[in-house]
Amino acid sequence: MSQQPRDSAPLVELIDIEKHFGGVRAVNGVSLDLWPGEVVGVLGHNGAGKSCLMRILSGAMAPNGGEIRVRGARVSLDSPHDARAQGIETIYQTLGLADHLDAPANLFLGRELKTRFGNLDDRRMLREAREVLHRLNPNFRNLGDPVSRLSGGQRQVIAIARAIYFEVKILIMDEPTAALGPSETAMVGKLIRQLQAEGIGIFLVSHDLHDVFDLCDRVVVMNKGSMVGAHRISEVSKDDVLSLIIKGELPPGWRPRHHEAADPAAAAV
Numbered sequence: 001m002s003q004q005p006r007d008s009a010p011l012v013e014l015i016d017i018e019k020h021f022g023g024v025r026a027v028n029g030v031s032l033d034l035w036p037g038e039v040v041g042v043l044g045h046n047g048a049g050k051s052c053l054m055r056i057l058s059g060a061m062a063p064n065g066g067e068i069r070v071r072g073a074r075v076s077l078d079s080p081h082d083a084r085a086q087g088i089e090t091i092y093q094t095l096g097l098a099d100h101l102d103a104p105a106n107l108f109l110g111r112e113l114k115t116r117f118g119n120l121d122d123r124r125m126l127r128e129a130r131e132v133l134h135r136l137n138p139n140f141r142n143l144g145d146p147v148s149r150l151s152g153g154q155r156q157v158i159a160i161a162r163a164i165y166f167e168v169k170i171l172i173m174d175e176p177t178a179a180l181g182p183s184e185t186a187m188v189g190k191l192i193r194q195l196q197a198e199g200i201g202i203f204l205v206s207h208d209l210h211d212v213f214d215l216c217d218r219v220v221v222m223n224k225g226s227m228v229g230a231h232r233i234s235e236v237s238k239d240d241v242l243s244l245i246i247k248g249e250l251p252p253g254w255r256p257r258h259h260e261a262a263d264p265a266a267a268a269v
């Protein structure tokens with residue numbers, strides 16, 4: 001879990017974000033921040049507004065209102081390109097990999113390295129891909145195979161490597177373990193902790209409470225477009241979070257669990 005001191009600016013602040021579709025308030029005045037080295041779980045039923053909020057942060061959807069600040073400065077994220085320029089990258093559940101291409105080609109897809117003569121620099125892309133993939137997983141093999149032949153876990157490694165290579169600061173991960181078996185889920189968990197140790201902030205959109213309690217420092221819960229809870233993971237139980245997801249409120253008489261006092265960052269939430 002993150003033990004980063006909280007004396008710097010947040011990596012990102014979403015302030016009073018609004019998104020409407022006709023009468024549907026998909027995102028209703030949501031404010032949320034993310035700090036370096038922090039993993040924040042974003043939870044909620046289908047239709048709660050998680051995807052819309054994350055799509056707004058990834059530049060894929062324009063909000064109707066609100067403000068986004070990256071490292072303290074107000075930004076306008078009019079496209080995924082704008083978001084990437086701010087160090088914000090999204091790994092969707094589908095991973096966005098081109099199945100017929102190999103790992104290096106996928107890592108550099110759309111951002112290929114060129115020689116000084118303007119040709120594709122395949123040798124350098126292979127060398128750099130090998131370096132970053134092996135840093136994440138020393139057992140990564142089959143760099144020349146189309147990624148369709150790789151396991152779900154290896155495919156996740158490529159998607160994460162792509163983010164790391166391009167120096168992402170804020171990573172949005174959409175259900176990263178939904179399609180994985182137990183050992184690959186554990187490997188992705190290890191990767192997430194590695195990213196966290198490098199100071200990357202992660203929004204983890206998930207329906208899996210086990211993953212959330214295993215990996216996240218904080219959890220935010222959305223219900224019908226509104227944020228109904230934002231808690232350090234140490235102060236809530238799974239039942240508390242389920243109550244927020246289902247009823248939009250904590251159980252009657254709720255009190256924070258007490259062992260969060262051991263976490264020095266807790267006081268700053």
Ligand SMILES: Nc1ncnc2c1ncn2[C@@H]1O[C@H](COP(=O)(O)OP(=O)(O)OP(=O)(O)O)[C@@H](O)[C@H]1O
Nearest residue numbers: 021024025026044045046047048049050051052053
């Ligand atoms: N392009 C769109 N046009 C109209 N309504 C939309 C659009 N995108 C989302 N919505 C509506 O906005 C609300 C929030 O949807 P959103 O996809 O953000 O929920 P979610 O919490 O991500 O759900 P899921 O877990 O199913 O992805 C829903 O009522 C949804 O029907």
